[in-house]
Amino acid sequence: MGQTDRGAADVVIVGAGAAGLACAADLVAAGVSVRLLEAEETVGGRMRTDRIEGFTLDRGFQVFNTSYPQVKRRVDLRSLRLRPFTPGVLAHTPRGPRRFTDPTRGPRTNDGLLPVRGVSARDLLALGVLSTRDVLMPASWLRSRPDATTLTALAAAGLSTEIVESVLRPFLSGIFLEDELETSARFFHLVWRSMLRGTLCLPAGGIGAVPAQLASALPAGVLLTGTPVATLTPDGVALADGAELSARAVVVATGHSAAGALLPGLVVPRGRTVTTLYHAAERSPLPEPTLVVDARRRFLNTCVLTEVHPLYSGDGRALVSTSVLGDPGPAEEAAVAAALGEAYDTDTSTWQPLHRVTVHDALPAMPPPLALSRTTRFAPGRYVCGDHRATGSLQGALASGARAAREVLADLRPGV
Structure with missing residues (x-):
């Protein structure tokens, strides 16, 4: 170079x-x-990845998906020393935390993680049909289907408003960087397929x-x-x-x-803008490599990155990443801190702010x-x-x- x-x-x-x-x-x-x-x-x-105060900080929260065909063709996965996230999310809702995990990967989850706790039998069936189709059908078939918004596609799949609002909308908002679920259903189905067929990871050296x-x-x-x-x-x-x-x-x-x-x-x-806040905590507020989302959508997602890859910290402290839509001001950041305290059930006032990065045009808008x-x-x-x-x-x-x-x-x- x-x-x-x-x-x-x-x-x-x-x-x-x-x-x-x-x-x-x-x-x-x-x-x-x-x-x-x-x-x-x-x-x-x-x-890109920065090193700040001994911590490994990506320029915005990012994950690495092992199932992408171009990744399989071009990248030596072994040399990246990948470590996986829990295959699922922990949703913070007004009714308490709800765990939503892939039951086919049970051996890779923590003992405390139960598949789709609190989800109705009807939603389980609808989600199972949607997931089975997306995994088994050729990608070319998914690409050729008539397009609509993701929100429309979820309703057409028979998923209830309750599961969409408490789990799926908060989770997908972090992927699409928009919370109206106006993103193309074609893209949603391909993303859903890739997550079910692959593993979401972090490289030891950052993205x-x-x-x-x-x-x-x-x-x-x-x-x-x-x-x-x-x-x-x-x-x-x-x-x-x-x-x-x-x-x-x-x-x-x-x-x-x-x-x-x-x-x-x-x-x-149009471009999507996202801001990621990095904090150092003396101890991990959540001892598992799990993505946390907020049903009230005060933040997109948060995660203890050092639970995924301990090498992201140089001194043993926990590294917490939190992403929010747009470019929040001080008042919005204070509200995020309060929401994190609720989501992790901990006092966040002792957390050290490490870095704040706003990425403009982080993703292109992808409407149908x-x-x-x-x-x-x-x-x-x-x-x-x-x-x-x-x-x-x-x-x-x-x-x-x-x-x-x-x-x-x-x-x-x-x-x-």
Whole structure:
């Protein structure tokens, strides 16, 4: 990594997030000369990790899903030293805590975790039918179904308002980063399928270890970090320092707002904003690696990250992550602290605030009808990829990067 030859290349890729890294890897494998330009000093885009006061803090709460096809194709899972979350959630409701877990993975849960405690037989049956279909049917069938909102799909599946409001809406809001469940039902079914078929984990080095691994596989000279692009030119790109790089094709693999700035006329989706608060506690408020959600939706989710991976703490204290929609002010943060005290049944006034990170455009909005994959071709010699061109997930970003590589190759080598 770092500053190497800035000479001409067949393809210049702007942005070394997941999509740009996948695109670069596939083009290099096809024998194409590539320059992958990253404005920051490290790769990853939104998948970054900081070290603060000995703690491992991702830039926003993130989980790693082992079932994604692109992940299986590209990532060495063993080297990430993954540790799993409990396959389920603990919902804090006005009627008390409710545990909602996958009973097929009982041996991996704590003794105190009971599958879907407090859920009616009717809801159990409806959820079982929905889950069985999503797991067993081909993904292509799920993609081809008529689309609607997730809220509509849950009602159509026969799930009661009570289970939707107390468990499913709070849980899914943390995945979609919106609490109206207006996200595409197609995307919901694919996400639900992936969670049932895979494992949600954390890497020992934080989520940033994933793009770092992808970057380490690139040949020397491909990746240039600390190299912001100012604008696209007829012959390639102009850098912020005034230098120019020529290329036969340019792939914009940034987030959707930055892509819209580099490609005037590009239609981009609305963005979802999320803020994550990190606290250190002398002792763990919940001795299990379980995601906690709030039925009153005062926060999206909270988790004791050191129960998932002890290496996230450098001094033995517990690390608590809490995410909320938007960019809350002091009054809203105080309300979140009070809600955490209720959810964990503990005094949070002694917790040390470690870090606060707000991620704008953390996910693209995905209302129905959602095209799960779109061409990356924007104009002759110009391409755009990222999760905003597919689905708001690591799978979507990697798949879009792979599609960009295929379309670039098809245009550079017609007839091959």
